[in-house]
Amino acid sequence: MNNTIEIQITKTASSKLPQTDFDNLTFGHALSDHLFVADYFQGEWHNPRIEPYAPLSLNPANATLHYGQSVFEGLKAYKNEAGEVLVFRPDANFRRLNESAKRMCIPEVPEELFMDGLAKLLELDREWVPSKPGCSLYIRPFVFATDDFLGIRPSQKYKFMILTSPVGQYYAKPVAVKVETHFSRAIEGGTGYAKAAGNYAGSLYPAMCAQKEGYDQLLWTDGKTHQHIEESGTMNVMFVINGTLITAPTTTGTILKGITRDSVLTLAKEMDMPVQERFLSVSELKEALENGTMQEAFGTGTAATIAHIRLIHIDGNDYSLPEKPRDAFSNRVLHKLDAIKYGKEKDPYGWVYRY
Structure with a gap:
């Protein structure tokens, strides 16, 4: 898939791949090297970029911490025998993310931002997609408010991010x-x-x-x-x-x-x-x-x-x-x-x- 938006990429200086045990994956614990990020302010999405995975710095008055203005999605990528990365129904996740966003007074994420951001992130971190049967790369797109303001109203600023995590089975038994x-x-x-x-x-x-x-x-x-x-x-x-x-x-x-x-x-x-x-x-x-x-x-x-x-x-x-x-x-x-x-x-x- 060709990108239709310009995405700035900053690669990690030290990959966590060598320290990751792909034979013993606990759901949601191992996290891949990079994140996709974009910021919303002044009525538009800005600065789409990929950065090394790192903690966020938040103001104590962050609107999400107080009022819970946040939505997310979950989807998976798989690796076939030819080594291609296959993602199951990302278009459906994109549409559902925006249905959730609308209900929570969050601005919708443009399709090219979601799909191209995901494509570029997977291109960069494709080695994080497990090859072991039954395993996959869990993908978590999410949007949250970033206003630093204690009044109760929809935020005027937001952050859209995509992180990924190699996983095994969620339920190992019935x-x-x-x-x-x-x-x-x-x-x-x-x-x-x-x-x-x-x-x-x-x-x-x-x-x-x-x-x-x-x-x-x-x-x-x-x-x-x-x-x-x-x-x-x-x-x-x-x-x-x-x-x-x-x-x-x-x-x-x-x-x-x-x-x-x-x-x-x-x-x-x-x-x-x-x-x-x-x-x-x-x-x-x-x-x-x-x-x-x-x-x-x-x-x-x-x-x-x-x-x-x-x-x-x-x-x-x-x-x-x-x-x-x-x-x-x-x-x-x-x-x-x-x-x-x-x-x-x-x-x-x-x-x-x-x-």
């Missing part, structure tokens, strides 16, 4: 989840559909409580009645009941429009899997677990890809799910997704960008 019927993640009219930093901050305490009880994540229910399953803490969630794939719709504005979710639904239709985008009630979920019609439950997300759910806790009871056979839908769609992401199969959807 997860146990708890249906949350007290705390709420989102309500209609709120920011649930936006990938806003504050959404995640608000979910930490309920998730921590569940983890102390032995569960990996929550299944969030709707904020009004707590009667319908919405999503999990780090991913959208899907169920296979009586041979039909069921997942919550994203039309209420309370659920993140997951890109992996959309990809799975697209592939499901190609694989002749019946799909229902509808809310599954907690009572219906419980009944399916008790009468044996629940065949599969799994999460979908960039970090997790497909995370199999082995146990669901509802109203004081633990329900174990059956082990998934190799030909289970979740296994087949995971194989299909990985084959496309790693360039092993044709990509009829134009999802993969090559760098």
